[in-house]
Amino acid sequence: MINNVNLADIRSFVLIAQLGNFTKAAEALNVSRSHVSRQISALESRMGVSLLTRTTRSLKLTYAGERFYKQCEGALTQVEQALLAAVDDTEKVQGHIRVNSVGGPLGEDVIASNIAEFMGQYEDISVELDFSSPRIDLIEDQFDVAFRMGKLEDANFVGKHLCDIEMVTLASPSYLSKYGEPQHPKQLSEHRILRGSVTSWHFHSKQDNSRYELSVKAHLVCKNGRALVTGALHGNGIIRVPMMYCQEQLDEGLLVPVMEEWQVEPVPFYAIYHREKYQPKRLQTFIEFMQSRFENQ
Numbered sequence: 001m002i003n004n005v006n007l008a009d010i011r012s013f014v015l016i017a018q019l020g021n022f023t024k025a026a027e028a029l030n031v032s033r034s035h036v037s038r039q040i041s042a043l044e045s046r047m048g049v050s051l052l053t054r055t056t057r058s059l060k061l062t063y064a065g066e067r068f069y070k071q072c073e074g075a076l077t078q079v080e081q082a083l084l085a086a087v088d089d090t091e092k093v094q095g096h097i098r099v100n101s102v103g104g105p106l107g108e109d110v111i112a113s114n115i116a117e118f119m120g121q122y123e124d125i126s127v128e129l130d131f132s133s134p135r136i137d138l139i140e141d142q143f144d145v146a147f148r149m150g151k152l153e154d155a156n157f158v159g160k161h162l163c164d165i166e167m168v169t170l171a172s173p174s175y176l177s178k179y180g181e182p183q184h185p186k187q188l189s190e191h192r193i194l195r196g197s198v199t200s201w202h203f204h205s206k207q208d209n210s211r212y213e214l215s216v217k218a219h220l221v222c223k224n225g226r227a228l229v230t231g232a233l234h235g236n237g238i239i240r241v242p243m244m245y246c247q248e249q250l251d252e253g254l255l256v257p258v259m260e261e262w263q264v265e266p267v268p269f270y271a272i273y274h275r276e277k278y279q280p281k282r283l284q285t286f287i288e289f290m291q292s293r294f295e296n297q
Contacts, residue, residue, distance in 0.1 A: 009043040010072055012036050013051060017069040021059055028142070094124035095282045101147040103131040104225030105245050106165070106269070111147055114293045118286060125282060144283055145273045157272045160287055162294040164266035166243040170255040174235040182238075185212045185262055192237035194220040194228050201240060203262040212262070229255075240264060269294075 015025040016036070026033040044051050051065035061069060099115065101107040112129065119125055130143070152159040171181075175192075182188055185203045195201075195218045204211045220231050225245045232239045233249065238258055249255040271287055273279075 004046045005043065006039070009039040011076060012039045013043055013065075014069060014072050014076055016040065016052070016059070017061060017065070018073070092124065093122045093282050093285045095280060096126045096128070097145070097282055097286055098128045098130070098143045099145055099147070100130045100132065100143045102149055103223070104242075106149075106225070106242065107131055107147065108226075110244075110297070111290075114290055117293070118289050121289075122282075122285070125286075145271055145287065147269070147271055149267045149269050151268065152270060152272065158275050159270040159272045160291060162269045162271055162291060163297075165269050166266050167240060167264040168243050168246075168250075169238065169240045169258045169262075169264060170232060170246065170250070171238045171258050172232055172235045172255055173253070175232070175237065176256070176258070178235065182259055183261075185214055185259065188214060188216060188238065192219045194218060194222070194231045194237040194239045196221070196223050196225070196228065196241075198240075201264075203259070203264060206261050206263060242267070 012025060012029060015028055016022060019025050019028065022033050022036050022040075026036045029036065040052060049064045049068075050062050051068060053060045053062055099111075101111045108131065115127055115129060119127060147162075149165060179191060182191055185201065188201070193216045195216055199215055200213060201216050202211065202213050219237050220228070222228055222231075225241050228239045228241055229246045229249065231237060232246075233254055243250075246255055250257075271290055273283065273287065
């Protein structure tokens with residue numbers, strides 16, 4: 001039977017199972033949806049079993065399809081790793097790296113600057129740097145590494161801790177003179193808040209180490225730290241951002257700390273990448289380079 005089955009058809013089937021539909025699989029393979037559909041039909045015909053149950057609105061694996069997928073996924077991963085190991089020049093750092101990162105000063109200044117330095121050292125490296133805000137999937141979106149703030153939740157990926165980001169709660173003097181300064185986190189519900197994607201703010205008291213958590217209703221929601229700082233500078237509300245985003249404005253008194261008795265826990269910053277046995281030399285070197293730069297910075 002194996003001589004009658006096309007490996008490319010199996011690869012398409014595995015991608016459909018991973019991504020959930022024909023369209024995404026076709027986009028990942030850079031072929032038409034009809035081509036992928038014909039591949040699956042041919043595969044089912046040669047095997048003599050139904051692998052997928054398809055309707056106009058949904059797609060599900062059959063029992064046979066589920067078992068076939070689980071075994072093929074691992075086998076194809078091993079084949080892919082073997083191919084990478086065979087073609088990758090382990091003595092030379094070369095090739096393409098796809099990177100996704102948080103935006104704002106951390107991504108647009110620090111990460112981008114480090115990447116520029118890395119490319120200066122390794123001229124045979126090309127990089128695609130993406131600052132899209134929504135949570136990405138390294139497999140589905142085909143990124144090699146992502147830089148993210150916050151605790152890691154997916155055990156399927158490796159997280160290399162780069163640093164802890166100091167967070168501060170700030171407002172402009174003009175805002176505080178108009179609306180007053182909150183003394184306790186619970187009073188934030190009475191204030192104008194400018195926030196990113198984090199909807200729940202956590203604080204702990206310097207005095208007795210007590211903790212307080214609240215869901216913040218925002219007057220401005222934006223996942224870009226520069227935009228939040230700009231809004232605060234215009235007196236539009238209270239922000240909670242990394243200290244590094246606004247050190248200059250703090251030094252000049254354009255922004256001032258709010259509720260200094262209540263601290264915000266530092267946020268860990270990670271490089272995350274696939275949990276694979278084999279990593280190309282370029283990716284190993286890139287991650288090590290980034291870690292060394294953050295240690296120095």
